[in-house]
Amino acid sequence: MKKLFIFLLLLSAASPLLADHLKGGWISYEYLGPTTDGNGSRYSVTISQYLSCASQSRQIDEEVFLGIFDGGTGQLISQRTVTHTEMVWSDKKFFSPCISSAPSVCYRIDKYTTVLDLANNASGYVLAVQRCCRIKDIVNVFNSSNVGVTYTNTIPGLINGLPFRDNNSPVYAQKDTAVVCYNSPFTFDFSASDIDGDSLSYSFTDGIVGGSTGNNGARPNPPSNPPYSSVTYDGGFTGTAPLGDNVVIDPITGIISGRAPSRTGDYVVAVVASEYRKGVLIGQTRKEIHVTVANCSVSGAVLNPEYISCNSFTNNFFNESTSTNITAYMWDFGVPNTTTDVSTEPTPSFTYPDTGVYTVKLTVEAGAGCTDSAQTKVRVYPGFTPEFTVDGSCFQNNYNFRDVTWTRYGVVDSWRWNFGDLTVLSDTSHLQHPVYKYSAPGEVDVQFIVTNSKGCIDTLVKKVDIFDKPLITLPFRDTLICSIDTLQLRAIGTGSFSWTPGYRILNTNTSTPLVFPADTTTYIVSLNDKGCINTDSIKVNVLDFITVQLPADTTICRTDSIVLSPVSHGLQYTWTPVTGLNNSTVKYPKAAPLSNTTYHVEARLGKCGASGNTTVLVVPYPEVDGLGDTSICFGSTARISAVTTAASHQWSPLNSMLYSNTLSPLTGPSATTLYYITVTDTLGCPKPVKDSILVTVYPRVKPFAGNDTSVVVGQPLQLQATGGTSYVWSPAMALSNANIADPIATFSGELDTIHYTVRVYSAEGCYADDNITVKIFSTQPEIFVPTGFTPNADGRNDIVKPILAGMKQLDFFRIYNRWGQQMFFTREEGRGWDGKLNGADQPSGTYVYTVQAIDYTGKTVQSRGTIVLIR
DSSP states (O other): OHHHHHHHHHHHHHTGGGGTTEEEEEEEEEEEEEOTTSSEEEEEEEEEEEEETTOOGGGSOSEEEEEEEETTTOOEEEEEEEEEEEEEEEEEOOOOTTEESOOOEEEEEEEEEEEEEEEOOSSOEEEEEEEOOOOSOOTTBTTGGGOOEEEEEEEOOEETTEEOTTOOOOEEOOOOOOOEETTSEEEEEOOEEOTTOOEEEEEEEOOBOOOBTTBBBSSOSSOOOSSOOBOOBOTTOOSSSTTOTTEEEOTTTOEEEEEOOSSOEEEEEEEEEEEEETTEEEEEEEEEEEEEEESOEEOSOOOOSEEEESSOSEEEOOOSOOOSOEEEEEEEOOOTTOSOOEEOOSSOEEEOSSSEEEEEEEEEEESTTOEEEEEEEEEEOOOEEOOEEEEOSOTTSOEEEEEOOEESSSOEEEEEEEOOOTTOSOOEEOOSSOEEOOSSOEEEEEEEEEEETTSOEEEEEEEEEEOSSOOOBOSOSEEEEETTOOEEOOOBOSSEEEEEOOTTEEOTTSSSOEEOOSSOEEEEEEEEETTEEEEEEEEEEEESOOOEEOOSEEEEETTOOEEOOOEEOOSEEEEEOOTTBSOSSSSSOEEOOSSOEEEEEEEEETTEEEEEEEEEEEEOOOOEEEOOOEEEOTTOOEEOOEEEOSSEEEEEOOTTEEOTTSSSOEEOOSSOEEEEEEEEOSSSOOOOEEEEEEEEEOOOOOOBOOOOEEEETTOOEEOOOBSSSEEEEESOTTBSOTTSSSOEEOOOTTOSEEEEEEEEEOTTSOEEEEEEEEEEESSSSEEEOOSEEOOSSSSSSOSBOOEEESEEEEEEEEEEOTTSOEEEEEOSTTOOBOSEETTEEOOSEEEEEEEEEEETTSOEEEEEEEEEEOO
């Protein structure tokens, strides 16, 4: 018993492995005629299951389990074990030389065929086969090795009261071996044919899950009941964009085209062919396979299957291939009887002389003997604009859609509508002017795909509000009248109007009744549009008289404005004088007088009236004037100043300023700074006024006299100062010219050391100093090396370096330990050894050096010796 348990456990664990080469499939059926009793229909059903060509015999199903479900309730009607009847290889053996790293593209297609006798019913049937475990590591499906697959199709029953049981499902073409290289353009033929002549429309759809080791086993018998769940997509991919946003499917041809994803691997691609007969959707046939995006590249001519120019005679062309090794292009734009419609540009633009269909050909040359060509059709029929209108009252009634597409060439010849009703799947139409009744109110996205006889196709999506009741528009909902006035109410909408209550109202069954209430009254309007009813209301407030209240006076700064704000129930206003007013007939005008002005207002509410006055007092702004911008050298100071008539002032910023409580502060910024002076007054204008002064700081002069050096008597020394535009050296002793950047110094034997200072001036006249020390040896050109050093970081004798007297170039300076290991090497003059090797302190002791340099006469000088390192 224990051995049997272990065997069953191993068999269970191996079940996913038996299907880990599964790569998709689909179901088709053929109508064979009525059953012998005349009460049913007979169909031949074929299940096509795709496997990797590397599949082993234990991974190939000898039979599959077909479930037949009621199309309306989803309940299981019967089940059938279908045995293996045929195997087809679908592979690609020959590749263009323009494809580098050509992939292996191969499917094993196992077919399982049976005959079903099905009783005629109204809702039709759902066919399903389920299988465990797709291949692992599918790019666009999460945890794919644990996700099963369901092949499914539908057999129609009654649709709109008409039987469609004699239907044959579309049959997909076996063109599954297209080469798809990562990040490259491609086309993939997913088309199908229909022997009934029904119209087919293609679209991407979700892949659906199926059997698993944890869900009725690897091959559920029977399969689970519909509806079926979608696979969980990963990496930003979806069922409607299984290869990303750059890949689309042509709804008419079924051609998948675009640019492949940049990540290699297998992708689940599911397509549904929707089958229409006389504009009625009668069935949907799904096919789901795994498309391999391979690690290859295309160095060739790649064009889309067709280009349609519906808005211009000028077209821009480019090779859809992303290859970088194409060396030559030749375009022929297909204009008959001319030889000038060509180009050798990679991305040419061409303007066609007339409308028509042209054949464009592209030939390219690349490396490795690749010469490739492609051709496509270009339809040039500019002047095509899709548009539609919609009319409806509420969701209980029909909404009428009307095509108003405009085309200059040809005629509009096909329409595909999706009315955006998410509660059903049958919210589509192929009529030009369809009618649709929604199941619930809300905002929907109506999609309209329209074509013309010249091949133009465009898609228009509009948001449409589906009302739960007819729309009533009221210009106002709350208003005032005088008790002695009459008011005309107004409602806008489509349908029949009625108003209540009947208190002091005329014309109650129109959209514009007259009311004259003596007291405040709320009038309710009811709109009936074909049985859809909506109500709204207007409150009419009644006053016996009105008043006007205004402040006595208001102060503003000259050139400012103020909004005059009367408190009143009036609805019409007249202001005088009009001087300084932006509008003299509104309730709240903007006033900007230049002098003291008293404004008078007359307010009216119908036949009721009132008036009032207000005075606007005008005072001037305070004044301030900054007395000129200035410039300083870095590190210097500048005094700025301003004059003002104001009562107080304030400078900013203060972080580089002294004496800011005066009108002449001292500034010393390190960078160019804009200083502001803000003044305020006590004369009635509360607003501050400001002015600015710019202090420009010239860049800091960075002098460099050169590095300290050594020479011998009689050796010319070329000095070189940098950092400015003019230079002065001191002392002038031994210099060829003390007023240039690069004088030559020549020394006699009376000095052993001299210190030069160079003053460096900028173009703005700013300056700074730097120093250089020159040691003068009375010897022949020679290299001096100290006999010892103490690298203890005390700032004295921490490094050992050669002193070059009379040398113009250091060839090398090397130091070795007593075992001949090199401790240090440099060709850079002034650089020395700090007693470390690879960052580690070396021990005290004697080290050997060798040094070589070229003296100022061109002679090579060498020196060898020892150095004592002391710690």
